[in-house]
Amino acid sequence: MPRSFAALFAVLYLPIEAPAISADETLPIFDAHVHYSEGAWLSYDPRAVIELMDRAGVTRALVSSTPDDGALMLYKQDPRRFVPILRPYRSAADIHGWHQDPVVLAYVENRLQTGIYRGIGEFHLLDESQVGTPQIARLVELAVDGDLVLHVHCDAGPVHALFALNPKLKILWAHAGVFASPAEIGALLDRYATLWTELSLRAPDIDPGADLEPEWRALFLRHPTRFMIGTDTWTTSRWAEYVPLVQQHRAWLAQLPEAVARNIAHRNAERVFGGRK
Numbered sequence: 001m002p003r004s005f006a007a008l009f010a011v012l013y014l015p016i017e018a019p020a021i022s023a024d025e026t027l028p029i030f031d032a033h034v035h036y037s038e039g040a041w042l043s044y045d046p047r048a049v050i051e052l053m054d055r056a057g058v059t060r061a062l063v064s065s066t067p068d069d070g071a072l073m074l075y076k077q078d079p080r081r082f083v084p085i086l087r088p089y090r091s092a093a094d095i096h097g098w099h100q101d102p103v104v105l106a107y108v109e110n111r112l113q114t115g116i117y118r119g120i121g122e123f124h125l126l127d128e129s130q131v132g133t134p135q136i137a138r139l140v141e142l143a144v145d146g147d148l149v150l151h152v153h154c155d156a157g158p159v160h161a162l163f164a165l166n167p168k169l170k171i172l173w174a175h176a177g178v179f180a181s182p183a184e185i186g187a188l189l190d191r192y193a194t195l196w197t198e199l200s201l202r203a204p205d206i207d208p209g210a211d212l213e214p215e216w217r218a219l220f221l222r223h224p225t226r227f228m229i230g231t232d233t234w235t236t237s238r239w240a241e242y243v244p245l246v247q248q249h250r251a252w253l254a255q256l257p258e259a260v261a262r263n264i265a266h267r268n269a270e271r272v273f274g275g276r277k
């Protein structure tokens, strides 16, 4: 088709064919919960991951991986987009005993020396008793001294126990506690000024039908600077769903006042982890 005819075709048909772009579809997203773990490497190379993010409108992402080399692969491919944090799992087996394993702690201390990491995590703590080990005490010390954010998958108990070790700690609470209610989340945010939370896995709770739940809306309006978006690509199949996962979040973001939606979409994460350079 001659170029002039193609242009005419576009002018005639695009306004009819293409849906109007609303503000929510253009909001840049900072995805604060990405894993690029070994199982995904063969199916999605770093360029394929970036292509998915471009399609989803994700301009920046917090990434950790099992093993950590996955996070470094993405960071090397696009250091302006990816913020690496160090996961203390050399393999999936470390998930069970890492909090009391001196070998894992030595691995963490050694890797942190590269100076590229903005945090440690995502790691799992089953309950507050797991916080009472010499290894976690040292991890907290490393985090405060190095201004590193801890990305923690746990319920409210370990959040209290970690802040009891050092109130200067910065915590990104994974999945807003997975099962925590808006009232529980609000109480923790009221109490700890350096607690943030990301909302991976929570879109069905926040917006179960076509409407944002009133309790969640009230929470976002009360703490507009403390929430971030997350997808959690914890297993390879999550990458196939990546664009719809982001779209799920956009559906409820679009129901908030624009300034609050912008904070949650990207500004809160940029304040904590830095913007795109």
Ligand SMILES: [Zn+2]
Residues within 6 Å of the ligand: 122, 153, 174, 175, 232
């Ligand atoms: Zn998690």
